[in-house]
Amino acid sequence: MKFHWFHLMPYPYLPDNFRERYHSVWVDLPARELYDPVAGHEVYNEYLDELEFADQLGFDGIGVNEHHQNGYGLMPSPNIMAASLARRTRSAKLVVMGNSVALYNPPIRVAEEMAMLDVISGGRLVSGFPVGTPMDTVFCYGENPATLREKYREGVELVLRAWKSDEPFAFNGTYTQLRYVNPWPRPLQQPHPPVWIPGGGSVETWDWCAERDFLYAYLSFFGYQLARKTMDGFWEAVDRHGRERNPYRAGFVQFVGIADTDAEAERLYSEAGLYFFNRCLHVDPVYLTPPGYTTVETIRKMIPSQMKATAQAFASDLTWSEIVERGYIIAGGVDTVIDRLSEVADTLNVGHLLVNLHFGNMPKETVLYNTQRFADEVIPRFRSRFADWEDRWWPKDTLTNPAAPAALPEPANV
């Protein structure tokens, strides 16, 4: 089993009365009023330090993602974050859970930037292609919800073809027309970096991933209990396409807070957890359900109880005990964490766990403590799990002796 240290990079200074004062953390949250770029300078640098620390401790991957116009996650460009990480990290793979391909014009920009990341990092890139949330895609970037998914699929296929093609080609698509497709550089990993598709539970994504042999990463923040039905749906799609239930073709996100005792966990992590669920997820529901974003097939298959639970989770002011009982955050002593994560691995059959050891407004020293204990006491217990399966969704051409940032000569000696 593999563990990836995943950062959402929230803005940690949303005011205490945030829910009452602002209708949504996303789309039209006033930047001039709430975002302080000088504080933001410290925030970005701390967040990058935390990811780099995870690399030092031997996490398999470090993860970043893409969101726009919000206080929930400060990475409109995941590639800029991954580029910042590429030089100071040595072994962790760069799990880039952007790029929302439909937002890039032309989409070969994605092929170019991801190839740059793969080459700079010595073949450490995992290329994630999410559709993107409705807030990011149709509200912030003005994409048409009626055509978003078709445009996205066409873009992903163009990127993959650009990476694989032996020679320049013309592309006459519905959404992109290019006379000469011939991106430089090409990726170091051949034929291309592994493709991960982060999903929010759309049924057509399951079949697409199973058919194309892409990894499916279910990004729910509402715990493994609710995720069960979604992951069962994915595994059924895998069966339908005659493929093996290899746990490494699936990923899942889980928030974790480790302490000596459950009471200590509450002391250390409750403020940060409440900040995440009650401020960072305070999204106006109108931005979650634009017409056409959720397909008719998904609406027909969605389980009413699941719809209701998700809507409630977004809408209500949660308490710490609700967050922990429902498994949104696994918090407690090491044994508790190991038991619950075993349950996640078993019930969802996921080989790739994206763990959020930072969430909300957690202070850096708590983040480092949580990270250190997870690396020392949890990861070793899961190393042999799923060992019989081959992970075909992981970088395999990574350079064993990559270039390191060189010591710079004194200016006078140049």
Added chain:
Amino acid sequence: MSEVKTPPLEKTTVAIRGGRQQTVFRGGEGPALVWLHPANGIVDTHPLVDALCERFSVFAPLAPGFTDLAELDDVRNIHELAMRYDDVLEALGLDDICVVGHSFGGMIAAELAAHYPRRVKELVLIAPVGLWNDDYPVIDFFAVPVPKLPDVLYADKDVAARDFPPPDEDAEPDVEMLVMLVQGMTSVAKFMWPIPDRGLARRLDRIRARTLVVFGEEDALVPPRYADDFVSGIPAASKVLIPGAGHMVPVERPTEVLEAIDRFL
């Protein structure tokens, strides 16, 4: 408002080019008139449409996508949408016709008349979308929470209360109803997202039809000032503003709208 015994509009299908089938609702007798519906589609009873059926032979094509989103695959943009309506009217043998459209249907009516000026003889645009001015923007219809829809769509609270009865919290969600609603709204979004301006202002002067623009004086969705923009852009146009009505003026004040249409025709 008329007493209607049976739904005046009957669902039919018409073969158009390429072997496609187009849904067209028909009803009434008299000279032909085309009704282009707004985002809520063709409804069982509609005070204005029902009244029009008493003196016209009404043809009401259902916009592509409303019953099957796959229909939108070959209607990629506003020009292909106008072409689709031209195909439908061609199949129905309707030349030199009177077209009445409300809201999204008003936008289509104006686009049809601008793309195919010889097809449309008279044009009635009721609270049409299609134009944009930064000083008085059209509200983001797609970001209006459902509980606030009545306030945005209606000025007449009584009519709003009739059309939007309070939801039954205990009822199981009607999935097929939701699917119908989503298909309609997705189809509308294809031509209105994120801003309902596909360049109509640059083509309004192609319209040859004698045109009447009708707005509710208290339209909170499309500011009534757009009436003047339509009137100044279309060579032969006039406007009527109806007091006490909002964006749903044809259902809020059907008698007044009908009178305005009668005077105009």
